[in-house]
Amino acid sequence: MASGSAMRKKADAKVIIMGDYAVGKTSLISRYIDGTFTTHSPTIGAAFFLKQWGPYNVAVWDTAGDERYTGLSSFYCRNAGxxxxxxxxxxxxTYESLWARFLPLLESAKDDCLKVVVGTKSDVLDQDNREISIDEAIEFAREINNDIDISKLDGDPYFETSAKTGYNVAKVFDYMFQYCLPEAQKSDKLSDGSTINLSEGAQTRSRCGC
Known part of the structure; x- marks a missing residue:
């Protein structure tokens, strides 16, 4: 039987998901990893998910949206690709909170961190009365990525999604992984020594308290 240390490997990439309380971050991740829609209790501190994408292992950190956990969110952003x-x-x-609260926390992420803006709950959106236009959101997404080259990616770093129906959820993660995994290989995986436990398979997950 393999030892515990032999079953631990470094992640090929680290992804962080941020946003206000109750915007549906955990449901978005669960839809992608499990293929199901489930309502979740509020995340406390952060939740860890492991996803295998082809030959790669991706560590996905779901951070709490409650303002009292802002300091912890900054910690989990460290070295995110x-x-x-x-x-x-x-x-x-919740859109205004992105630049007011969450964007500054990404200062501890990698310099070339790709920032993907994601609108959730599109299945209940009233298109006739929407306050945030697609063009406005795309412009914001481009602006916050102006220090990296996104011209080779498939479209702009903005998606409107529904965890309930699955609309565009896989596209969000595939878009990110196609960017950050080649970069992760160049840097010989994560530089902060983060490890993931693969002993329970490719889609294990564990929750971290505050």
């Missing part, structure tokens, strides 16, 4: 900045398409204040 890609980030999801999620907001509820039906609540303008």
């Amino acid at each position: 890609a980030a999801i900045l999620a907001f509820d398409l039906n609540t303008t204040t």
